[in-house]
Amino acid sequence: MNDRLTIQDPRKRYPAPPFDAQPQPMPGLVQNMVPSPDHGEESYKGSGKLAGRKALITGGDSGIGRAVAIAFAREGADVAISYLEDEEPDAERVIELIEAEGRIGVALPGDIKNETWCREMVEKAVSDLGGLDILVINAARQQYRENLSELSTDDFDQTMKTNLYALHWIAQAAVPHLQPGSSVITTASVQAYEPSPILLDYATTKAGIVAYTKALSKQLIEKGVRANVVAPGPFWTVLQPSGGQPDEKVRHFGENSDFGRPGQPVELAPVYVLLASQEASFINGEVYGVTGGKGIA
Numbered sequence: 001m002n003d004r005l006t007i008q009d010p011r012k013r014y015p016a017p018p019f020d021a022q023p024q025p026m027p028g029l030v031q032n033m034v035p036s037p038d039h040g041e042e043s044y045k046g047s048g049k050l051a052g053r054k055a056l057i058t059g060g061d062s063g064i065g066r067a068v069a070i071a072f073a074r075e076g077a078d079v080a081i082s083y084l085e086d087e088e089p090d091a092e093r094v095i096e097l098i099e100a101e102g103r104i105g106v107a108l109p110g111d112i113k114n115e116t117w118c119r120e121m122v123e124k125a126v127s128d129l130g131g132l133d134i135l136v137i138n139a140a141r142q143q144y145r146e147n148l149s150e151l152s153t154d155d156f157d158q159t160m161k162t163n164l165y166a167l168h169w170i171a172q173a174a175v176p177h178l179q180p181g182s183s184v185i186t187t188a189s190v191q192a193y194e195p196s197p198i199l200l201d202y203a204t205t206k207a208g209i210v211a212y213t214k215a216l217s218k219q220l221i222e223k224g225v226r227a228n229v230v231a232p233g234p235f236w237t238v239l240q241p242s243g244g245q246p247d248e249k250v251r252h253f254g255e256n257s258d259f260g261r262p263g264q265p266v267e268l269a270p271v272y273v274l275l276a277s278q279e280a281s282f283i284n285g286e287v288y289g290v291t292g293g294k295g296i297a
Contacts, residue, residue: 014038014236016261017254021247026143028242030062030090037236039067040266041097046074049277053077054129056122058112058170059139061091063237064187067265068136068272073098073105075273080106080125082139090238104129112139113161118169126177133182134276135174137167140187140205142244144198156201163205167212180224183276186213188231188287193296198246206231210287217285226284228275233291236262258293 015035024032030039044067055072059065060081069079079098083091091107098105106128110117126132141162145151167186178184188209195203210229217227234254241250254262271288274280289296 011259011261014261014264014267016259017252019251019253021251022241023247023250024238024242026242027084027087028062028238029087030066030238033236033238033241035236037063037238038264038266039063040070040074040269043266044071044074044269046071046076046101049075049273049279050134051076053134053276054131055134055136055276056080056082056108056125056129056132056174057136057138058082058166060136061087061094063239064232064235064265064268065136065138066090066094067269068138069094070097071266071269071273072134072276073101073103075277076103077134077276078104078106078129080108080129082108082110082112082121084111085109112166112170113158115165115169118166119173122170122173122177132174132177133179135171135178135182135184136187136272136276137170137184138187139166140202140239142199142202142239144243144245145200146198148200151200159201159205163202164208164212167209171216175220175225178220178223178225181278182225183280184213184216184220184225184227185272185275186227186229188213188229190231190233190289190291190294190296192231194294214285214287221284226275226280228280228283228285229287230268230271230275231287231289231291231296232263232268233257233289233294234262235268236264254292257291263290263292 061083095105191203192206
């Protein structure tokens with residue numbers, strides 16, 4: 001019997017542009033994307049690396065967060081996901097997938113731009129999961145603006161609160177619950193290193209996430225908790241067609257990667273699993289770039 005896995009050309013494994021124009025209002029829904037992203041619903045296979053762990057993932061309804069939630073559940077973790085109320089249809093599907101693995105799935109709808117909710121969300125996750133030892137701060141706001149004059153104070157404020165303030169509020173609330181061996185993982189971007197001119201505020205926050213997490217890692221390792229960053233490149237998520245990129249850029253999204261295509265969320269999930277697991281016990285304060293060959297400086 002041949003148990004050898006089929007080897008695939010990574011350039012051909014997933015759809016490549018051009019894609020159909022598919023604008024959506026923010027925050028957007030996965031179910032409206034063509035082609036549908038692969039979050040691992042059918043493709044991710046677990047092996048018990050996170051058995052018995054308790055994880056909170058922000059932005060867990062779609063995109064990278066959804067892929068991480070599915071992977072964590074299939075690796076044996078109970079998972080709480082936060083998301084906006086408008087994203088309920090996507091979140092319901094994720095909870096179904098978590099529970100299908102025999103794990104606890106906790107739905108936490110709310111707006112992380114609100115400090116009070118961030119702190120309540122953490123406490124509810126701890127209560128409903130029976131503890132917390134993996135924190136993935138992933139939710140983000142990305143809305144392109146063609147030039148500086150179009151980037152309003154309200155735009156800037158909303159991006160900062162979603163991507164940076166919430167990171168601080170959630171981490172501050174969660175850290176007292178984290179025991180030695182726990183892991184914090186944040187999501188930055190290649191934009192932290194190679195910022196696009198139309199994503200000025202978004203790129204600024206992603207650079208901030210790198211700096212914040214590196215500094216935090218030095219504090220947390222004193223109590224035996226690791227903190228690391230994942231910095232993705234172009235990934236096919238609902239963030240892009242819901243105002244994250246102009247329609248024409250969505251049509252050709254990922255075309256300039258070394259693979260000629262965008263990454264799929266499931267291709268990021270194993271990195272988060274590694275950083276959450278005991279296999280990464282000597283990894284701290286690192287930035288893992290998954291950029292389609294563009295690297296991070």
